[in-house]
Amino acid sequence: MVTSFxxxxxxxxxxxxxxxxxxxxxxxxxxxxxxxxxxxNATISLFVPHEVKKPPKPTxxxxxxDTFPASSVYVKTFGGYxxxxxxxxxxxxxxxxxxxxxxxxxxxxFIRACxxxxxxxxxxxxxxxxxxx
Numbered sequence: 001m002v003t004s005f006x007x008x009x010x011x012x013x014x015x016x017x018x019x020x021x022x023x024x025x026x027x028x029x030x031x032x033x034x035x036x037x038x039x040x041n042a043t044i045s046l047f048v049p050h051e052v053k054k055p056p057k058p059t060x061x062x063x064x065x066d067t068f069p070a071s072s073v074y075v076k077t078f079g080g081y082x083x084x085x086x087x088x089x090x091x092x093x094x095x096x097x098x099x100x101x102x103x104x105x106x107x108x109x110f111i112r113a114c115x116x117x118x119x120x121x122x123x124x125x126x127x128x129x130x131x132x133x
Contacts, residue, residue, distance in 0.1 A: 001030065004044040004062075011063050012046065018056035023049050027113035027127065032087070034109055072132035074098055074105055075113075082126045087112045091128040104133035 005028070012022040024046070031043040045066070048055045055065055076094040080086065091110040098105050113127040 001042065001044060007060050007063050008044060008046050010060065011058050015060065016056040016058055020056045022052055025049055026115045030112040032110050032112060034107065074103065074130045074132055076128050078126050079124055080126070081121060081124055082114070087126070087128055094128055094130060098130060105130040106133060
């Protein structure tokens with residue numbers, strides 16, 4: 001995931017068709033597919049700030065622009081320095097609660113949302129999301 005984040009970081013620091021520097025935004029989100037057998041394939045995304053009306057084209061072929069439609073999302077918030085297992089455990093707990101309440105959601109993937117820089121160790125804010133159906 002470090003490689004993927006670095007690609008995005010390069011894009012926002014000017015490695016794009018216009019050489020435009022774009023402010024870092026939060027959360028950094030990671031789409032985590034829940035396939036059987038488990039896969040390490042995940043997509044990391046950054047939100048482009050609203051001030052950037054027309055985002056520049058990426059120059060790295062592994063970076064692409066996408067849009068997300070307005071959606072309803074179920075969210076579980078938790079603290080601490082979260083690693084993959086913490087995100088997976090929190091996503092499992094959220095899915096269990098959603099099923100307990102009979103709520104419909106897409107259980108083929110979840111989204112990890114991180115709001116803090118890797119060097120921040122205290123008072124961290126993390127989330128897992130499931131898209132409502």
